[in-house]
Amino acid sequence: MRALLISIFGMCMLATAAAADETAPANLANACAGCHGTDGKSPGQIPMIAGMAAADLAAELRQFKNDQKAATVMNRIAKGYTEAEIDAIANYFGGM
Amino acid sequence: MARTSSSGSSRRDVLKLAGLATAAGFGVRPAFSQSPGHVVVVGGGFGGATAAKYLRRAGVDVTLIETNATFATCPFSNTVLGGINEIDAITHGYDGLAAHGVQVVPDTVTGINAANKSVSLQGGTAVSYDRLILSPGIDFKWGEIEGYDEAAAEVMPHAWKAGAQTELLRRQLIAMDDGGVVAIAAPGNPFRCPPGPYERASLIAHYLKTHKPASKVLILDSKDSFSKQGLFQAGWAELYGDMIEWVPFSSGGNVARVDPATMTVYTDFDTHVVNVANIIPAQRSNRLVDTADLANGGDWCPINQLTFESTVQPGIHILGDASIAGAMPKSGFSANAQAKVCAAAIAALLRGDEPPSPSFINTCYSLVGPDYGISVAAVYRLNAEGAIAGVEGAGGVSPGDANAEFRKMEAEYARGWYASITSDMFG
Numbered sequence: 242m243r244a245l246l247i248s249i250f251g252m253c254m255l256a257t258a259a260a261a262d263e264t265a266p267a268n269l270a271n272a273c274a275g276c277h278g279t280d281g282k283s284p285g286q287i288p289m290i291a292g293m294a295a296a297d298l299a300a301e302l303r304q305f306k307n308d309q310k311a312a313t314v315m316n317r318i319a320k321g322y323t324e325a326e327i328d329a330i331a332n333y334f335g336g337m
Numbered sequence: 338m339a340r341t342s343s344s345g346s347s348r349r350d351v352l353k354l355a356g357l358a359t360a361a362g363f364g365v366r367p368a369f370s371q372s373p374g375h376v377v378v379v380g381g382g383f384g385g386a387t388a389a390k391y392l393r394r395a396g397v398d399v400t401l402i403e404t405n406a407t408f409a410t411c412p413f414s415n416t417v418l419g420g421i422n423e424i425d426a427i428t429h430g431y432d433g434l435a436a437h438g439v440q441v442v443p444d445t446v447t448g449i450n451a452a453n454k455s456v457s458l459q460g461g462t463a464v465s466y467d468r469l470i471l472s473p474g475i476d477f478k479w480g481e482i483e484g485y486d487e488a489a490a491e492v493m494p495h496a497w498k499a500g501a502q503t504e505l506l507r508r509q510l511i512a513m514d515d516g517g518v519v520a521i522a523a524p525g526n527p528f529r530c531p532p533g534p535y536e537r538a539s540l541i542a543h544y545l546k547t548h549k550p551a552s553k554v555l556i557l558d559s560k561d562s563f564s565k566q567g568l569f570q571a572g573w574a575e576l577y578g579d580m581i582e583w584v585p586f587s588s589g590g591n592v593a594r595v596d597p598a599t600m601t602v603y604t605d606f607d608t609h610v611v612n613v614a615n616i617i618p619a620q621r622s623n624r625l626v627d628t629a630d631l632a633n634g635g636d637w638c639p640i641n642q643l644t645f646e647s648t649v650q651p652g653i654h655i656l657g658d659a660s661i662a663g664a665m666p667k668s669g670f671s672a673n674a675q676a677k678v679c680a681a682a683i684a685a686l687l688r689g690d691e692p693p694s695p696s697f698i699n700t701c702y703s704l705v706g707p708d709y710g711i712s713v714a715a716v717y718r719l720n721a722e723g724a725i726a727g728v729e730g731a732g733g734v735s736p737g738d739a740n741a742e743f744r745k746m747e748a749e750y751a752r753g754w755y756a757s758i759t760s761d762m763f764g
């Protein structure tokens with residue numbers, strides 16, 4: 242029974258293994274909510290990013306990524322994203 | 338699974354249960370007709386609460402089954418031990434999720450019937466699902482330390498699930514005389530919250546320094562190194578002098594046996610009679626997963642790291658501490674990030690679409706003192722082998738040479754992180 246389930250499931254996995262190549266903007270942006278709050282609406286000491294214009298947000302992220310702006314943690318995080326991903330994240334928040 | 342006959346369970350039972358839940362005042366009944374399916378989430382902690390909320394945002398019907406009426410977070414429970422917060426400050430309810438249309442069912446899942454896609458509840462009902470999410474957290478490997486069982490934990494608390502155990506350990510610290518020894522037994526890898534034992538040592542030392550300055554904190558470790566070790570040790574020296582002593586595995590730190598009657602802790606080399614003993618035992622995935630053999634004979638559940646679907650049983654997704662999620666540590670932040678990716682994958686799968694490609698962040702803040710914060714961060718994505726891996730060149734720990742102002746800002750941001758993540762889960 243178990244072997245059967247595994248083999249059927251194996252086929253399902255093949256079918257779903259290939260996700261879209263570019264990381265989905267919502268998946269990129271939702272990870273930020275762990276610190277910045279749902280949709281960037283921070284209830285506490287971390288800066289609010291909801292309502293920021295896409296261009297400003299992208300510019301901030303590039304400054305963090307290139308160590309052009311002092312930060313405690315954003316420099317370490319921004320380095321995890323490509324230029325295209327930074328634009329995708331900025332457009333996602335900016336378009337809310 | 339023996340508790341209820343789930344053979345006849347169907348959509349009807351779900352509706353019946355949903356009706357009951359509504360009648361009892363647990364939230365608004367969602368419109369089942371517009372949803373692509375019904376997802377049952379087991380566990381209203383970091384993974385489960387987040388998954389329930391984000392599935393509702395994606396228009397999916399969700400039933401959340403959680404044993405407890407409220408959830409005390411492990412994150413920031415060390416501030417309760419340090420006398421900085423009361424337990425109320427870290428306790429959250431489920432009204433916010435109910436307001437999003439999540440059916441919140443206060444009950445315990447006793448069995449999983451993967452073949453007919455239902456779970457059985459202690460209360461006697463069965464609930465069927467189109468897809469199931471489990472984020473049940475950990476269980477302890479009782480007996481691995483000789484003499485340490487559930488009864489012993491009432492004398493030597495683990496406080497590794499927050500709530501009554503946290504309050505017990507806090508009362509013991511308050512009752513201890515000045516000059517006492519507090520032992521913390523830290524487990525081997527992998528375990529829930531790698532920096533947790535060391536943040537705990539820090540905040541207990543903070544309390545002792547203020548109230549019982551002749552006391553000591555003795556960390557007996559089953560490892561030779563630990564998370565953010567350099568930053569912790571520098572912070573300890575700066576804030577607490579030699580109040581905290583760390584005994585690594587190679588110096589005999591491994592705790593092999595305890596005797597609660599005499600408050601004795603036996604390591605591989607030594608015998609310590611202590612005043613307070615916080616024994617953090619080795620861990621495994623919550624035993625609920627064994628009812629469907631999801632750990633496959635191991636301690637943790639193997640999953641497809643794109644969708645979090647079990648590689649043992651289709652239709653069951655496992656998040657958080659219980660899962661094997663590549664390079665991600667077992668943290669609340671990880672569970673929260675995984676839940677959002679899993680919710681998006683399930684919403685897509687229920688609609689017949691491809692799951693979107695994932696991205697994750699984890700950051701573990703630790704308080705060395707109330708105004709002294711440190712952190713470790715990483716950004717993750719899937720690698721070519723389909724495993725979650727850290728993005729090179731990103732992440733890492735707080736700088737070693739930062740000044741007091743920087744450490745204070747990170748302590749402020751740690752508090753901000755707590756406010757944000759708990760509102761992302763429950764708000």
Ligand SMILES: Cc1cc2nc3c(=O)[nH]c(=O)nc-3n(C[C@H](O)[C@H](O)[C@H](O)COP(=O)(O)OP(=O)(O)OC[C@H]3O[C@@H](n4cnc5c(N)ncnc54)[C@H](O)[C@@H]3O)c2cc1C
Nearest residue numbers: 380382383384404411412445446474530657658668669670
């Ligand atoms: C002292 C300490 C400090 C920590 N600090 C941090 C920190 O600063 N940052 C961080 O990111 N992480 C931290 N963590 C780690 C974090 O607590 C866990 O990684 C996180 O809780 C895992 O989430 P989860 O969803 O897997 O499990 P949990 O959050 O434990 O949720 C599991 C839920 O499932 C419920 N449940 C279990 N079985 C059943 C069942 N059969 N039926 C119904 N309900 C069930 C439980 O009641 C519980 O509410 C800390 C942990 C500890 C111990």
